[in-house]
Amino acid sequence: QVQLVESGGGLVQAGGSLRLSCAVSGSIFSINGMGWYRQAIGKQRELVAELTSGGKTRYVDSVKGRFTISRDNVKNTVYLQMNSLKPEDTAVYYCNVKGLRDYWGKGTLVTVSS
Numbered sequence: 001q002v003q004l005v006e007s008g009g010g011l012v013q014a015g016g017s018l019r020l021s022c023a024v025s026g027s028i029f030s031i032n033g034m035g036w037y038r039q040a041i042g043k044q045r046e047l048v049a050e051l052t053s054g055g056k057t058r059y060v061d062s063v064k065g066r067f068t069i070s071r072d073n074v075k076n077t078v079y080l081q082m083n084s085l086k087p088e089d090t091a092v093y094y095c096n097v098k099g100l101r102d103y104w105g106k107g108t109l110v111t112v113s114s
Helices: none
Strands: 003-007 012-013 018-025 031-037 045-052 057-059 067-072 077-082 091-098 102-104 108-113
Touching: 003 102, 012 067, 018 067, 018 108, 031 067, 031 077, 045 067, 045 077, 057 067, 077 091
Parallel strands: 012 108
Antiparallel strands: 003 018, 018 077, 031 045, 031 091, 045 057, 067 077, 091 102, 091 108
16 A cells, blocks of 8 residues: 655744655555655645656746655655745645555645744
């Protein structure tokens, strides 16, 4: 059974940093990509950062230059390093793995105070 477990969220002041982790367990056939999404209150879930199976990265414009997605294949973990956080980054962050279907974690809350 595949499980994605996020950690690393919390409360941080504007300008601060957090690193989110997503531990992936179980067997996923044909991974096409891994990524982080977020959903703020009253808004739709949006893609924040994506790492393709070929190693390419893609970021939403609002986080370019501040967030970095990476992967540790040995630990089966995906990370999202978030620097220079802003109040508008406040959201629940979800880990996603794209295989033959989408797999999701339960999310971790990031709150950025002004």
